Amino acid sequence: MGRAIADAAKDEGDLAVVDSGGDVLIDFSSPEGLRASISRALDAGQALLVGTTGLDEGHESMMREAAGDIPLLYAPNTSVGVALLSDLVERAARVLGREDWDIEIVEAHHKHKADAPSGTALHLGLAAERGRDEDALDDMGRCGKDLRREVGSIGYSAVRGGTVAGDHDVMFLGPEERLILSHRAESRAIFARGAIAAARFLASQKPGLYSMKDVIG
Template identity: 40%
Template sequence: MIKIIMHGCNGHMGQVISEIVKNDESSTIVAGIDLNTERKNDYPVFQSFSECDIDADVIIDFASAKATDSLLDFCLQKSIPVVLCTTGLSNQQIERIEKESKKVAILKSANMSLGINTLLKLLQDAAKVFVPAGYDVEIIEKHHNQKIDAPSGTALALADSINEVFDNEYVYKYDRTLEREKRDKKEIGMSVVRGGTIVGEHEVIFAGTDEVIEIKHTAYSKAVFGKGAVEAAKFLAGKAPGLYNMSDVIK
């Protein structure tokens, strides 16, 4: 039985994961960390890591970037691996994550969906065929009107996956209204939509002469991210220090 600490347990994703784990025979949440301790859970909830004295095999983090440093401090102190799902991290935080992963296992992913992470691999195969043949690459992402970062971490991950095939020689174009000029062949365009309660939609377009290939992923509920996070936690528990991602889970 994998023992989990849920960081951000009383947020929307924290509650989604709590319900998933409740019906999972191989894992259990033994404690939660959240500034809001009023919501009742099947496990004790602490306002900070400094108050938590419960042992666990792994931490799932769906909190705020503001709390990432204290999370890492706790993981290092207790030698507990962490599935890091929080987005919007600063460059300094990303550098620290890479540094601390040499001491404790950290799994970091911009998107926890098993579907999206399988798509990352499929896109590389597609890019090897279409890009050398002269096809342009465009990414359109859509999210709810409360999402702060744009483009999404997932959109950037999709672009990075394609760019990796070509030694990162492509540049990302976020706003073509700033430059009235012809499209450069060495660019990946990204368009952002924010509205309503769209959970998450990502579409990658390979546009060639007289032919367009569209590869699309749509999340209809945040449960897809929760399921992926739980699978990642099972994978990471007991792992040696290192920086992991969802591609390791899929393997």
């Protein structure tokens, strides 16, 4: 991602990627590296864009605390298309009732991805929960017997292999019809372009916690 962002920045013409300083610190490292990135941004008074996935509640708590002092944007996926998909999922979940419509999220990534389900899949699940204004039971894959789904639950399935940049399908399964909202990432360049758009947005913001939804308006 670092190389992809540097290449995308060259195409912009008015941006520069530097090892230190700058207006926005961009972190696509690892959950273990987040604390150091937050400390660096706080010390320098920089805005911070976090694109790392696999974070837990402890990491999210650190980000919320840091957002009191600096602008911080957390995006499990920086694609503008995924940001729009999240909005569509929230709207669909609001319209399609939990009693008649089941939600399943299927994602596919390259064979080297370490976490599952993807941060994007979990992000889309949260969008569905916001649409239904409730916390849902997360069904993380199925194996065995007597696995009848619970009403209102959200199922997650992960596929790993090859060089897949990222595929996500959010399926609303209703009586005699299905609505499937999908996104296909064909190159990591889309994440780099989205990260640059997010950084441009973040550079002019006041301290606070932001998301890609703020970027696309």
